[in-house]
Amino acid sequence: MNAFIAAMQLSVAVAFLSIPVVRARYGATATAAAHAELSRQGVRTTVLEENGMRFDAGGHETWAPVGIAAVLAATAALNLTGSSWTGVLNWIVMGLVLAINCLILYSNLTATGSVRAAFARKGDPALARIDVAALLKAAESGFPRWVWFLQNARHVIVFGAAALALAAAVAA
Structure with missing residues (x-):
């Protein structure tokens, strides 16, 4: 069962x-597309960086996904070694993973509204002039179409x- x-x-x-x-592979392309959209809207392209909005890695x-992956790998190693801590750790770690993924999914679904509010x-x-939906759509176009499927498969997994x-x- 531990395996x-x-x-x-x-x-x-x-x-x-x-x-x-x-994000490391396609983030620069997504950022360039977002900058092009901001230019089209007549908004300075530096607003993304000024407000901590990134499309790269x-x-x-x-650090968040790598940190989560490291904790999961460590917990998996403890499961494989039969550590007495695994019962409690499995509940804590996997419960937190579920909660974190719910937050990620919520963030994805409400991105336009939350960016607009921010x-x-x-x-x-x-910033008030920005058509946020168009900005996010432009950034999304910088990623290959298959990334949408990967994102949804990631949630399912x-x-x-x-x-x-x-x-x-x-x-x-």
């Missing part, structure tokens, strides 16, 4: 690692594998 749980944890770890890999877009809080007239690992933990 199964470890396999589920490692599959979730790989799913999380796909985020910075894709920098910042939390790398820009509004800044009080910068240039994370939710499914985490649920299976927790179910196996109950059965153990």
